[in-house]
Amino acid sequence: MKDEHAQFSGSIPAAYDRYLGPMLFQPYAENLASRLQVAKNDSVLELACGTGILTRVLRTRLPSTAELIATDLNEPMFRRAAAKFRKDEAVQWLQTDACSLPFGDQLFDAVVCQFGIMFVPDKSLAAREAHRVLKPGGLFLFNVWDTMEHNELGQLTHQTIASYFDKDPPAFYEVPFGYHDQDEIKGMLKEAGFQEIKMEVVAKVGAAIRAEDAATGLVHGNPVAVAIAERDRSLLSVITKAAARAIADRFGETDIRAPMRAVVVQARK
Numbered sequence: 127m128k129d130e131h132a133q134f135s136g137s138i139p140a141a142y143d144r145y146l147g148p149m150l151f152q153p154y155a156e157n158l159a160s161r162l163q164v165a166k167n168d169s170v171l172e173l174a175c176g177t178g179i180l181t182r183v184l185r186t187r188l189p190s191t192a193e194l195i196a197t198d199l200n201e202p203m204f205r206r207a208a209a210k211f212r213k214d215e216a217v218q219w220l221q222t223d224a225c226s227l228p229f230g231d232q233l234f235d236a237v238v239c240q241f242g243i244m245f246v247p248d249k250s251l252a253a254r255e256a257h258r259v260l261k262p263g264g265l266f267l268f269n270v271w272d273t274m275e276h277n278e279l280g281q282l283t284h285q286t287i288a289s290y291f292d293k294d295p296p297a298f299y300e301v302p303f304g305y306h307d308q309d310e311i312k313g314m315l316k317e318a319g320f321q322e323i324k325m326e327v328v329a330k331v332g333a334a335i336r337a338e339d340a341a342t343g344l345v346h347g348n349p350v351a352v353a354i355a356e357r358d359r360s361l362l363s364v365i366t367k368a369a370a371r372a373i374a375d376r377f378g379e380t381d382i383r384a385p386m387r388a389v390v391v392q393a394r395k
Contacts, residue, residue, distance in 0.1 A: 134176070138347060139206045143177040145334070145343025150279075151240065153330040154388055155180040158240055158269055159187050161392065168235035169193040171259065173224045173252075173268075174242025178207030184238070185217055197222045224252040229259045236260075239268040241388075244305040253318035257395055266320060266393040270311070272327060274303040276387035279332055282376060283344040286369045287354065290361055296353035306389055315393045322394035327387060334382040341370035 134142060158180060164170060166189040175181050175196040185194055195218040198204040208219045222228055224239070225248050237256045246252045256266045274281040284299035305311075308325050315323050334340040345351060345366045354362050377384055 134200045134349065135202045136352075138349065138351060139177055139200075139202045141343055141347035141351075142203070143179075143206060144347075145339055146347045147177060147179050149332045149334045149340060149343060149382075150386065151176075151179045152183075153332070153386070154269055154328070155183045155240060157328055157330070158238065158267065158390065159183040161267060161390070162187070162236055162238065162265070164188050164192050164236065166191045169233060170195070170236045170238060171227075171229070171234045172196045173237065173239040173256070174198055174245070175207055176203050176240070176242070178210050180238070180240040181207060181217060182210070185211070185215055190216065194218065195220060197224075197227075199223050225255060227255045227259055231258055232261045232264075234259050234261065234264060236265045236267060241269060241271060241302065243268055244270055244302050249305070250314050250317060253314055253320070257319045260395045262395055264395045266315070266395070267391070269328070269388045269390045270305050271303050272306050272387040272389055274299065276385070277303060278376065279340060279344060279373065279384045279386070282372045283341070283350075283369050286372050287345075287350060287365055290365055290368075291357065294357070296350050296357070298348060298350035298353055302348075308389060311389075311391060315391070320393035320395060322392075324392045326390045328390050330386045330388070332382070332384045332386045334384075335380065337374035337377065337379050337382055338370045340373050340382050340384075341366050345369055 172181055175198045181196045188194060197220045201221055204221050211217050224246055237260055243249060271277055280299055280303055288295040312323050354365060
C-alpha cells in the first residue's frame, strides 16, 4: 500500500497527534467505538491505527479480556501510537498493509478503521481482506470523510495551499475527502462478500484553541507538508500563516468550532 499521500513520516506524526488528533479525530473515535459491541473473549483488529487515537478509546471501552491488535503501514505513526500505551494495557502492535493482512481466515469478531480506507490504493482488496479475516457474522466498521464542502477546515486549507501554486498544486486533500460516495462504497462491500451494510452521515464539531493551532495541524500534520516543501520549502511557514488567517476569518482567532461531517459504515459478514 505504498502511496505518496499515505506516507506519514518525519515531523508529521507529532503534528498530527498534537493538533489534528483532538480537533478532527477524537470526536469520531468516540462515535466509532460506541458502535462496537464486543464480548469478553472477542478479538478486534484495527487497521490504519495512526497515532493510536481510536486505539486508546477502544482499549478503554472494550472488556479487558478482549483481544485488540492495532496495525498501521507507516512505522513512524505506528511507533508513536505504541509509545503511548503501557505494556500491560493489552494491545498488540503490528506494522502491516491493509491489503495483505498476515492473519488466517475467520479470526476476528470485528475489524475497525478510522479515516484510513481513503488512503488505500486498492480499496476492494482491503475490503476482501477484512472479509477474509472476519468470523461469520463479524463486523467491518469504518468511517470516511464526507465531501470537502462539508468539512470547511480541510476545504479552507486546500484552497489556501492551491492559491500559492500556478501549476501542479499539492493534491493531498483530494484524497481524504475524495471517497464518500455511498453507492460506490456499498457496491465495493457487496463485491467483497458483505451482506448487511448500513451507512450513516455523522456531523461533529472540530474544536481548536487558536486558528494558528488548527492551521499548524492542517499544514504540517499530513503529507501535504512534504508536497509543499518539495515545491518550495520557504512557502511552508507562509502558507501556514495564510491558512491561519483564512480559518480566523471564518471561525475567529480563538475558540475555533468548525463543522465536520463523515460517513460511518457498518458491514456484516
